[in-house]
Amino acid sequence: MPNHPTPSTFDADAARRGSEARGRFRAGAPAAHTSGLADDLVQANLVVLPRDWAADFLLFCQRNPRPCPVLAVSDAGSPALPTLAGDLDLRTDLPRYRVWRDGELVEECADVRALWRDDLVSFAIGCSFSFEWAMRAEGIPIRHVDLGRNVPMYRTNVATQEAGPFGGPMVMSMRPMTAAHAIRAVQITSRFPAVHGAPVHLGDPAQVGIADLSAPDYGDAVPVEAGEIPVFWACGVTPQAALKRARPPLCITHAPGAMLITDLLNHQLASH
Structure with missing residues (x-):
């Protein structure tokens, strides 16, 4: 810690x-x-x-x-x-x-x-939310904040490492960004390992088992505009998926x- x-x-x-x-x-x-x-x-x-x-x-x-x-x-x-x-x-x-x-x-x-x-x-x-502050401070817009919504979060097909009875899928949060902003976001968030660090996936949501970005498992959907890619971070709601197991x-x-x-x-x- x-x-x-x-x-x-x-x-x-x-x-x-x-x-x-x-x-x-x-x-x-x-x-x-x-x-x-x-x-x-x-x-x-x-x-x-x-x-x-x-x-x-x-x-x-x-x-x-x-x-x-x-x-x-x-x-x-x-x-x-x-x-x-x-x-x-x-x-x-x-x-x-x-x-x-x-x-x-x-x-x-x-x-x-x-x-x-x-x-x-x-x-x-x-x-x-901590690294969102750092990104916004450098001019990277955060769509759900700008829209007054909760961040969209998704259960994925990426498995966590088990410990005793705890295990299950990783939950990821998503923020749409231009490619240039995504590159800068990787640089910024890698400085914050205590709050999830750098993204764990960029691009095609199907590769991590997400069928529909408009239907998050938690939080609120946000639009991904033309010229943007979805950027995914490991999410602290993951323990709630592990609790069900x-x-x-x-x-x-x-x-x-x-x-x-x-x-x-x-x-x-x-x-x-």
Whole structure:
């Protein structure tokens, strides 16, 4: 895992804005997704599992660092991740959660305090919204952000490496780009391995088992215009596909696109 600042070294303005964003969600403010919101701050995917399942899931992440780059892991029972945010409460501070039982999605909700247990271990996994900030800073347009939509995400035929009961297909997110922008995007995102790094596929979606770009498995469809190619990144929704196979008795995740907003600045995750 990357070395993050301690709470005492967080940028004060970033910490204030992160706290304000989380506070809105804690108060029940609705949000379909967090793409484009506080976009210079690191956002993260969330997976919460019983302690008996945590070791296998951590191994799954270590074996699949592109879709599952681990930013932080909590102590059992703790709703805090102090290396990511000073006042974070994982039970309330995301806009929407998903609740899974025996591998089946049973509920989406805005608060999981009633489900919290002393044996739950939380994983924060890097999110591509961080490298979107870096691309937009260099003038590369991001179609779903410009349209106010969630990023389109697809289950693919690319298999993850198994660990215990966890395995299954890699999920990829897609952004349409011109060839010139795609080349620059590879250069930019390769500096951010903690948030999925460089693309894993460019071009023909059929080569990774995607039959129809207009029908994403998660998120919202966006048009691919003439002269553009679809560019695919490994996606942090991959663990949700693995959960369906592993079938833990309880798991809590973020709803796709409704991320944990931290107090870290995106540039702090750059490898060089």
